[in-house]
Amino acid sequence: MMKNKLKVLGAVLAIASLSACSSMNSTYKIKSEKGNVVDKVPSWYMADINETKACDLKLLSKKDNDKQCIYGVATAVSPDLQLSIEKAKMMAKSELADIIKGEMNKESKQFIKELGKTETKTVVTEVETVLVNIISETPVRGYEIFAQDVTLTKNGYYRTWIGIRLPLGK
Numbered sequence: 001m002m003k004n005k006l007k008v009l010g011a012v013l014a015i016a017s018l019s020a021c022s023s024m025n026s027t028y029k030i031k032s033e034k035g036n037v038v039d040k041v042p043s044w045y046m047a048d049i050n051e052t053k054a055c056d057l058k059l060l061s062k063k064d065n066d067k068q069c070i071y072g073v074a075t076a077v078s079p080d081l082q083l084s085i086e087k088a089k090m091m092a093k094s095e096l097a098d099i100i101k102g103e104m105n106k107e108s109k110q111f112i113k114e115l116g117k118t119e120t121k122t123v124v125t126e127v128e129t130v131l132v133n134i135i136s137e138t139p140v141r142g143y144e145i146f147a148q149d150v151t152l153t154k155n156g157y158y159r160t161w162i163g164i165r166l167p168l169g170k
Helices: 001-026 081-100
Strands: 070-078 101-115 122-134 145-153 158-167
Touching: 070 081, 081 145, 081 158
Parallel strands: none
Antiparallel strands: 070 158, 101 122, 145 158
16 A cells, blocks of 8 residues: 555656656747847737737636736847846836826927027027826736747847736726
């Protein structure tokens, strides 16, 4: 009886170690970018996302097919792979936060100067417009990464492309 249990335990451990080895051999191949400009991007990055397909929540519940998601995509470059991923994730999350609770402020200023002597004066007008997008204390919990890709730039930096979605309630 004890020998049978040991045999079963040994078989389970052998299977577990083999499956761990096989998953460790699976690697991601990083594509290299060509030239000085990015001329290819992942298709999902530029896509007009079809919410019914991209917000596939069938895994959560078969009854919640009418749920919707909001999306954020971003890209970031860094000589460090993990930092590139973190930067892209933060920018994509800020895009979600902007959709949820972003506020726009606009400020315009006009400056008018007279230059020159009495008979040859010139009026110079300068207009400055500043747009400020404010996103303050916005929770972005429950998001999930729906797509991620990494390329290697010509300079040897990592460019991460990331897409996240946030399922919304009814």
